[in-house]
Amino acid sequence: MHATDFSLQSLIRTEAATDPAFVFDGTPVSCAEFSWKVEQTAAWLAAQDIGKGDVVAVWLVNRVEWIALLFAAARLGAIVAAVNTRYRSAEVAHLLKVSGAKLMVVEAAFRSIDFAAILADVAKAEVPTLQKLAVVGADTIPAHWPSVRFDAFDKPCPPASPADSDVDLPVLLYTTSGTTKGPKLVAHSQRTLATHAASVAKALALSPQCHSLLAMLPFCGTFGMTSSLAFLAAGVTVHVLDAFEAAPALKILGQHKITHAFGSDEMFRRILALTDLPQPFPQAEAFGFAAFQPGWRELAAKAEARGMPLFGLYGSSEVQALFSIGRASDAFADRIEGGGWPMSPDAMVRVRDTETGELAVTGVSGEIEISAPSRFLGYLNNLEATRDAITADGFFRTGDIGRLRGDGSFVYETRAGDAMRLGGFLVAPGEIEDELKSCAGVADSQVVAVDLNGQARCVAFVIPAQELHQGPPQQEALTARLRERLAGYKVPARIYVVEAFPVTDSANGVKIQRARLRAMAMERIAAE
Structure with a gap:
């Protein structure tokens, strides 16, 4: 097989594809x-x-x-x-x-x-x-x-x-x-992108004559890019939203008889809320979703009853989105769980027990490790992070917790560590904490995620600088500064001033009790 078979150019198959290849805001592109x-x-x-x-x-x-x-x-x-x-x-x-x-x-x-x-x-x-x-x-x-x-x-x-x-x-x-x-x-690389696109197209059995995609996720992320490349590889028309809005999405889904779409649970919840039709999408085959909000199981059940078949899936920037997905033959409860079956027959998933460090048996939760043709090359200009993320035998340490089912599929359960899922994006607390610490009057900060009115939001705690002469920093001023510097979903819903953070002494040093901070955040919000 020639190297050009793994190039991005190899995905443009004009001889077998339907036209147009894309439709951008109603404008077809052959x-x-x-x-x-x-x-x-x-x-x-x-x-x-x-x-x-x-x-x-x-x-x-x-x-x-x-x-x-x-x-x-x-x-x-x-x-x-x-x-x-x-x-x-x-x-x-x-x-x-x-x-x-x-x-x-x-x-x-x-x-x-x-x-x-x-x-x-x-x-x-x-x-x-x-x-x-x-x-x-x-x-x-x-x-x-x-x-x-x-x-x-x-x-x-x-x-x-x-x-x-x-x-x-x-x-x-x-x-x-x-x-x-x-x-x-x-x-x-071109190889990792093109190979995975071809694997997704084959695993979903996509046909130019029978299928179509609504691309409603941004190309800047692996979710939006991977799905678009996979359907391009299959010669299937891709209808593109410049940015997600429920009303245009609903219109395209109905008018163009879209068979496939991928998004977050909240996206599908908003789309369904706009139509009273009992079966609004009779042509739908597989709508893959990532669950970020509470109540996603209830959403999936309601969608199923109205003819919108939701499929749980799994992916990351490192192994690409649509790494795996549930199958139509799975029981409903299994099909909607995150994880599923790898798209590539060459992909391998294993689980490592976080307590013992040994590989876990079927049904035992641990850190998910993945080897696949879709795996990234590494983190640019960050050899240390790359080395930490890859095992000696080439598996990517996902930092996610899950378990094997024993039939070739797996279940994603939760994110390990302290990373937060905000606005559909994975965010490290340190990123927001560093911005807070750069603000005048802030000596230190800690950020935790909480469930606020059914949405994942972050709450910040700050320790004021000792040399303050005009009182502690005000939430309004700090919030305004962060809105200038960070994406909106990263801006804390609340910022509380404290004298110290709760800590625990251990053999490895003093550790901040992030669980206690989350409890403090919920207590203060409840009191408000």
Whole structure:
């Protein structure tokens, strides 16, 4: 098998695919047109002096330019760093610095997001490698860097000479929770992306004539990107939402007889709430969901009764989304659990007992470890984190707790450690704590997740600086500062000032009692 069989370009199968390949906001894009856009984007990037090994940060909502940039970068041997559109200045600066991005392709504006204002809060000295901005939808935006208009599709350009790109080198960087300030960058190659896309297409038995996808998750995350690449590989039309809203999603699901969609439990809950039809989606085959909110089992039962078959699944940036999914032949209670059956026949899942360190037998909970063709290359510029995440025999330590069923499937139970699931994203407390500690008047901080009115939110505790002369810092001022620096889902619902954190002395040192902090948070909220 030739290396090009594992390239992203190999996923564009014009001879077997249905047209259009994509539909963006009602605008169809055929396979041939998409291939042309990729060629034009590669030529445009080459004209911007982007070549092998260069990093292009992409800060866009779901649009054809996003996918074209990824495929074009692959042709040139360049790397795309995916920027979450919900990121704010601190997170954007961290990503640009760690990735060493040379160019950033950015939205001019989208709804309430002021990209220019966010970039204005990023000091140029923080990101010395960034040379230029390319703006989609406008000529320029106010910023510290020179900016040009992304006009790759406006006029034909001479094709760029494809680099002799190695399908095993990094081509896409996702962000994931880090243990220190800012996310880690998860590196994937063309081989890991293309191989997994083909595995998903085969496992779901996708047919260009029978199936269609509603892509309602952002391309900047593995959930949205993996599903789109898999259905492209199968030659199945992908209907794309630029950003999720329940009403447009409901309309597309009905009008275009969508058979597959993937999202969070909250997304499907909102869609169902907008229709009174007893069976609104008779064409639905598999709607895969990740459970982030309480009451997801009840949601799945209600959806089932109305003809929306929900399937539990599992994935991460490191092993890619849709790593596994439930099967239609599973009992309903098993099918909706997180985990399921690996998409790739070459994937292996095992569970390690966290107490003994030995591999666990069927039914015993422990840390999930995965070996699969979809596994990431490593964390960019972070050898220590990569070494810690991979076992000696090549399994990824997921940090998730689960158990094997014994029939080839597994169950995801919960996240190990203190990481928080906020707004559908995994967030390290340290990221928010570092931002709080940078605020005037704050000596130290701790952040925990709580269930607040059925939603996962975080609550912060801060210790004021001793040299304060004007009283302790106020929640309103701290909250306002964090809203400028962080995505909204990371901003604490409450910020409490305390004199000290509850701690426990142990043989390994003093440990903060995070469970006690969570209890304190709930007690104070209840008292309010």
